Amino acid sequence: MTTIKTVARDRTVTHFVSRVLFTLVLVIVSLFFALPMVWLILAPFDATPSLTVSWPDWTLDNFVRLAENPYAMRSILNSLILGVGTMALVIVLGALASYAMSRISIPGRDGILYALLLLSSIVTGTAAMVPTFQLINQLQLINTHVGVILVLAGGILPTVIFILKDFMDSIPKSYEESARLYGAGPFRILKDVVVPIARPGLAFIAIWTIVQVWGNFLVPFLLLRTPDMQPAAVLMYTFYTESGQADLRLISAFSLVFSVPVLLIYFFVNRRYGFRFHGGIKS
Amino acid sequence: MAAIIATELVKEYPGGVRGVDSVDVEIADGEFFALLGPSGCGKTTLLRSIAGLESITSGKLTIGEKDVTNAEPGERGVAMVFQDYALFPHMDVGDNIAYPLRIRRVGKTERRTTAESVANGLSLNGLIERRPGQLSGGQQQRVALARAVATRPDVLLLDEPLSNLDARLRLEARTFLKELQRDLGVTTVFVTHDQAEALALADRIAVMKAGKLQQIGSPREIFHRPNNTFVAGFIGSVPMNLLETTVAAGRVRIGEADVAVPTEAAGLVREGQKVSWGIRPEYLRWSTEPAEDGIAAEVVVTETLGATSLVLVSAGEHKLQVVVPEEHEPATGDRGWIVPQRNRALLFDVESTERIG
Amino acid sequence: MTEATMSAGSVRAPRRRRAEDVAGLGRARATLFAAPGLLLIGLFLLFPAIWTVYLGMTNYRLTGFAAANPEFVGLDNFATALNDPRFWNSLWLTLVFVLVSGIIGQTILGFSLAWMLRNVRPGIKTFVETLVLAAWVIPASVASFLWLALLDRRTGTLNSLLGTEGAAWLIQHPMECIIIFNIWVGTAFSMQLFSSAISAVPPSQLESARMVGANTWQQLRDVILPNIKGHLLTNTLLITLWTFNTFTPYLLTAGGPNGQTDILSVYIYQTAIPGGQLGLGAAISLIMLLINLVIALMYTRVSRGKSGKKVRS
Numbered sequence: 001m002t003t004i005k006t007v008a009r010d011r012t013v014t015h016f017v018s019r020v021l022f023t024l025v026l027v028i029v030s031l032f033f034a035l036p037m038v039w040l041i042l043a044p045f046d047a048t049p050s051l052t053v054s055w056p057d058w059t060l061d062n063f064v065r066l067a068e069n070p071y072a073m074r075s076i077l078n079s080l081i082l083g084v085g086t087m088a089l090v091i092v093l094g095a096l097a098s099y100a101m102s103r104i105s106i107p108g109r110d111g112i113l114y115a116l117l118l119l120s121s122i123v124t125g126t127a128a129m130v131p132t133f134q135l136i137n138q139l140q141l142i143n144t145h146v147g148v149i150l151v152l153a154g155g156i157l158p159t160v161i162f163i164l165k166d167f168m169d170s171i172p173k174s175y176e177e178s179a180r181l182y183g184a185g186p187f188r189i190l191k192d193v194v195v196p197i198a199r200p201g202l203a204f205i206a207i208w209t210i211v212q213v214w215g216n217f218l219v220p221f222l223l224l225r226t227p228d229m230q231p232a233a234v235l236m237y238t239f240y241t242e243s244g245q246a247d248l249r250l251i252s253a254f255s256l257v258f259s260v261p262v263l264l265i266y267f268f269v270n271r272r273y274g275f276r277f278h279g280g281i282k283s
Numbered sequence: 284m285a286a287i288i289a290t291e292l293v294k295e296y297p298g299g300v301r302g303v304d305s306v307d308v309e310i311a312d313g314e315f316f317a318l319l320g321p322s323g324c325g326k327t328t329l330l331r332s333i334a335g336l337e338s339i340t341s342g343k344l345t346i347g348e349k350d351v352t353n354a355e356p357g358e359r360g361v362a363m364v365f366q367d368y369a370l371f372p373h374m375d376v377g378d379n380i381a382y383p384l385r386i387r388r389v390g391k392t393e394r395r396t397t398a399e400s401v402a403n404g405l406s407l408n409g410l411i412e413r414r415p416g417q418l419s420g421g422q423q424q425r426v427a428l429a430r431a432v433a434t435r436p437d438v439l440l441l442d443e444p445l446s447n448l449d450a451r452l453r454l455e456a457r458t459f460l461k462e463l464q465r466d467l468g469v470t471t472v473f474v475t476h477d478q479a480e481a482l483a484l485a486d487r488i489a490v491m492k493a494g495k496l497q498q499i500g501s502p503r504e505i506f507h508r509p510n511n512t513f514v515a516g517f518i519g520s521v522p523m524n525l526l527e528t529t530v531a532a533g534r535v536r537i538g539e540a541d542v543a544v545p546t547e548a549a550g551l552v553r554e555g556q557k558v559s560w561g562i563r564p565e566y567l568r569w570s571t572e573p574a575e576d577g578i579a580a581e582v583v584v585t586e587t588l589g590a591t592s593l594v595l596v597s598a599g600e601h602k603l604q605v606v607v608p609e610e611h612e613p614a615t616g617d618r619g620w621i622v623p624q625r626n627r628a629l630l631f632d633v634e635s636t637e638r639i640g
Numbered sequence: 641m642t643e644a645t646m647s648a649g650s651v652r653a654p655r656r657r658r659a660e661d662v663a664g665l666g667r668a669r670a671t672l673f674a675a676p677g678l679l680l681i682g683l684f685l686l687f688p689a690i691w692t693v694y695l696g697m698t699n700y701r702l703t704g705f706a707a708a709n710p711e712f713v714g715l716d717n718f719a720t721a722l723n724d725p726r727f728w729n730s731l732w733l734t735l736v737f738v739l740v741s742g743i744i745g746q747t748i749l750g751f752s753l754a755w756m757l758r759n760v761r762p763g764i765k766t767f768v769e770t771l772v773l774a775a776w777v778i779p780a781s782v783a784s785f786l787w788l789a790l791l792d793r794r795t796g797t798l799n800s801l802l803g804t805e806g807a808a809w810l811i812q813h814p815m816e817c818i819i820i821f822n823i824w825v826g827t828a829f830s831m832q833l834f835s836s837a838i839s840a841v842p843p844s845q846l847e848s849a850r851m852v853g854a855n856t857w858q859q860l861r862d863v864i865l866p867n868i869k870g871h872l873l874t875n876t877l878l879i880t881l882w883t884f885n886t887f888t889p890y891l892l893t894a895g896g897p898n899g900q901t902d903i904l905s906v907y908i909y910q911t912a913i914p915g916g917q918l919g920l921g922a923a924i925s926l927i928m929l930l931i932n933l934v935i936a937l938m939y940t941r942v943s944r945g946k947s948g949k950k951v952r953s
Contacts, residue, residue, distance in 0.1 A: 134922075
């Protein structure tokens with residue numbers, strides 16, 4: 001009896017110690033992740049922000065400053081242009097291609113799809129930056145949004161086709177067959193039957209594409225030369241690496257406004273669909 | 284080898300739901316004990332509480348002489364075989380069986396020898412090097428058993444041991460398990476929802492419903508004298524006939540006939556009491572001639588069971604099922620008499636559902 | 641499907657042969673549907689990759705004479721690169737970066753978090769996971785600024801917390817900084833991956849181990865790790881690929897000070913754009929593409945092999 005009691009007591013002690021350690025580790029890790037982000041939450045509302053995290057002198061003036069800064073506002077618009085532009089291109093081309101590949105079995109189709117996926121993993125923005133730059137240069141698309149959109153779309157499309165094809169495969173063929181019986185042609189079927197059913201999948205891809213483009217730094221940094229063309233991702237960088245005093249009031253508000261859309265989208269999508277990583281493209 | 288004693292065992296979940304509601308049970312050393320009941324009755328929760336995988340909210344549990352109410356699963360001298368066998372896919376059969384010994388730091392050669400001898404004892408000769416994925420269902424079950432008995436536990440727990448086997452294999456495995464337990468002599472508790480399995484295998488059965496014990500007894504006891512209508516209806520491959528009627532002058536009306544109240548209940552019923560008269564279809568006889576104590580009835584449906592038939596008859600407002608040997612199978616519409624076997628009928632109070640007498 | 645004959649010069653007549661697919665697409669029209677997408681990919685993904693080989697063998701420059709009249713120089717660029725100590729420095733730094741920040745750092749932290757959080761109260765679990773995820777989601781330019789702010793010499797939060805005013809983390813310990821920064825950014829992926837891998841391990845196996853007296857470490861070693869071996873490998877390969885290709889450390893240190901954080905992505909950029917040596921930059925890019933190829937092929941082999949095994953059991 002005594003032995004059991006002693007064992008139980010020892011176990012309770014080690015149990016307690018390990019619980020304390022566990023909690024400690026969890027707290028430290030949480031702090032590690034939270035610390036840099038605290039500035040993002042507090043500084044934008046501070047009338048006199050410094051790089052140190054401090055209790056703010058509450059104000060919304062920084063956002064007013066931001067709204068009045070033409071470069072910053074312009075860059076956010078550029079981010080939107082790039083995002084929506086890439087999204088539109090990717091959705092249209094992606095839907096067409098994935099639909100075709102889903103419904104028609106070309107010999108070696110699966111091989112092509114895997115090759116595409118492989119290609120997009122290998123030819124990353126970083127690895128291909130030199131030839132991409134040169135190509136856009138030769139096409140006279142340097143410093144145009146079109147150039148950036150084409151490059152981004154090219155990089156995202158393989159993954160999109162892969163995902164959408166899977167999606168299209170799961171749409172029952174009976175809908176298309178009955179439409180065909182009524183005499184509808186393929187384009188019509190795609191437009192009236194398939195796209196409405198595929199809407200959730202397409203919506204997901206649309207949002208995912210915008211998110212990928214929103215934060216992308218390298219491609220616009222490489223291909224856009226003038227501040228009036230650059231998206232927020234690049235302009236932010238220019239703001240704080242510009243020599244001289246960085247205007248923290250502006251930068252803090254800019255950072256928050258720039259980050260909030262993606263944060264919201266991610267967490268909203270996470271609620272709905274659960275987190276999905278698809279050979280994640282995050283450069 | 285050890286007896287298991289549970290005293291007022293309660294397992295309560297957050298929210299107040301009681302998986303096990305104040306259960307008292309004593310399982311004798313070496314006994315083959317069944318926990319039987321429908322899904323959600325608490326039998327698996329009770330088993331896992333004995334194992335230590337569920338913490339006990341209140342009450343006491345002893346195994347042998349030790350109070351194990353708060354002991355860790357590995358310290359109770361208990362071994363368990365899970366419903367899906369839980370064999371480690373990355374280890375071969377020998378390593379799987381030897382795993383408990385490895386945790387106890389038994390030397391490598393000794394481990395391997397023990398594993399081999401246990402395996403051979405369970406007809407797993409020659410399969411030592413195989414991976415679980417290469418074995419049949421029956422073989423996997425035996426490996427899981429081998430792993431459980433390799434350390435000579437005091438108690439062996441089995442969670443639905445036969446449900447993952449296909450029907451034909453199940454009967455073979457049943458006999459195998461019974462022999463094995465008898466040879467090993469280890470106290471064994473197993474969980475099942477299959478009453479036939481429990482009746483065939485167990486020395487004693489505990490029937491559970493909604494976390495509470497309904498009855499503990501030997502298979503025969505439970506079959507012949509269920510404590511309440513739930514147990515009466517749950518046990519038996521063909522359910523017991525339970526007919527609602529009223530007591531009048533020491534007799535109950537079944538159909539058009541007045542049947543005598545069973546002897547054990549004779550002094551315990553009140554005039555006018557609402558009761559359920561229960562008798563198993565196997566204890567009824569179909570007769571084409573009138574008989575004393577017979578109940579006139581008409582055949583509604585007959586179902587062939589093989590060497591016997593299950594016949595549904597209607598007698599007045601009551602419907603009964605009778606098991607009839609194939610030679611005497613009646614046709615639909617036939618009239619005749621149902622004759623109950625002496626002393627096989629039971630009486631249950633309708634309100635409390637408990638047996639009278 | 642037999643090919644119908646088309647009379648020369650005819651406008652596209654309504655097809656006589658019946659297309660076999662559900663929407664009546666037919667091979668030709670399907671190709672038409674897929675063509676624009678595949679063309680885009682071909683032009684902006686495939687072509688640059690192949691062109692790198694050619695570019696790497698020229699002396700293209702951004703400005704000056706060689707910009708308009710590049711010459712073919714064969715393997716000169718490769719020779720230059722291989723003889724340049726800066727190249728080898730960059731390769732070494734990249735190796736360290738990928739190994740420590742990716743393979744070791746993110747994998748261990750991601751797994752530890754997944755393991756520790758598995759039985760924690762849902763509220764706390766969501767809280768911690770949200771923090772880790774937010775770090776991944778925040779755009780790169782913002783994340784790097786947050787860290788610049790944290791590590792700033794005079795007014796950074798880290799120095800004010802530790803009381804080490806004036807410590808120039810980015811200058812004195814640049815590699816450590818970008819490594820830790822990259823761990824901060826990337827751990828979310830590993831954490832999610834391992835979280836789902838761990839929850840897929842059959843609980844009965846863990847309970848079996850518990851029943852025979854295995855403690856937590858033994859359960860990890862004997863049940864969890866063998867069951868998630870495949871996931872561990874895929875995770876490692878993906879992390880390697882991403883860490884190898886990430887450009888974000890540029891935003892923190894721009895390769896400095898003095899080339900101490902001159903990882904390959906930054907080195908290529910510096911050579912080609914500010915440095916203006918497109919040909920040389922292309923040559924090194926080719927090396928990078930080849931390394932990517934190797935990693936990606938290994939990944940495909942592993943994930944194909946995994947699905948093969950699944951079919952069997």
